[in-house]
Amino acid sequence: MTVQEDLQKLIRLQEVDSRLQEIREKREEVEQAILHVREPLTRLEAERDEQIEEVAKLREEAQGLERTTQEFAEKVQKSKEKLPQIKTQEEYFALQKEIEVIERRKGEDEEKLLRNMELFEESQRKKDELVAQCKEEEESFLKNREEMLADSNLFDAEEAELNTRREEIIQTIDPRYLVHYNKFAQHKVGPAVVQIIDGNCQGCHMTLPPQLFNDVRKGASIITCSFCNRILYAENQACRNES
Ligand SMILES: [Zn+2]
Structure with missing residues (x-):
């Protein structure tokens, strides 16, 4: 599985969890x-x-x-x-x-x-x-x-469907990333996966070093924010490889 696919899955998982929380x-x-x-x-x-x-x-x-x-x-x-x-x-x-x-x-x-x-x-x-x-x-x-x-x-129906989707996503995610994701989810400290907008981490709003930003854009590995440790993705990565 590519880094991009893992990232997509984490973003989806976060969307599902956020809707479940809303419900x-x-x-x-x-x-x-x-x-x-x-x-x-x-x-x-x-x-x-x-x-x-x-x-x-x-x-x-x-x-x-x-x-x-x-x-x-x-x-x-x-x-x-x-x-x-x-x-x-x-x-x-x-x-x-x-x-x-x-x-x-x-x-x-x-x-x-x-x-x-x-x-x-x-x-x-x-x-x-x-x-x-x-x-x-x-x-x-x-x-x-x-x-x-x-x-x-x-x-009820939506919640059941979301829970099923959640199970499906979890089973295919690299456990290392899931552990990282769960740390944030369990402590209820906002999203675990955040976008970079204008060079800023959307989790802690700090300006990221340009090198880090470039590494995220390259997408060779999962990169976390050097300030808040959240998983980062670039502006164009959220909808890439949508299946
Ligand atoms: Zn951050």
Whole structure:
């Protein structure tokens, strides 16, 4: 294989890679746009989940209050049963006092329970509303998403074709040049193969020594820029030997 052919292949590979990169960026843009479109739904879902937690918390609280009022009622009952057996007035008043205290606490818990039930109903209502809103918003989002992905899917065929071409090119390129090319590609530092325009390297924009420029034009071997190490080609080499 001639140096010119290797050079052509490297240039083609670079074109393919650059288009693949463009497609990747377009897909990323679509992904970002989808995330953006999803924002209202994400917010609603967070509100809904908060309300679900609130409902669960209130239910748990209610269960606790039901238990304590029940316990207080039992205590009052037991204490009242003891009353007839009491001998002294002192003991009688003490027990009466104890019963009053328990009944007051029971009353407090019953009030809390009533308030809890109001809050529970309110919270349940809000939760149901949010569940319905989420469902509606999700349907609209999924429809939007499908349309957006349809745009992105237009690239599928082209991308597959480019990947096939890439494989074909790689298999016929001199591995030495491929290693050099990949170094640039992996570090994402711009093109690995650059043209010389007006005696300047288009990778680093330095003016090349005339001898180097002449060697590139002769095309006897692959020449790299003495400043940035990119593979160089002359103005007229890009489309030579096009097959
Ligand atoms: Zn350079």
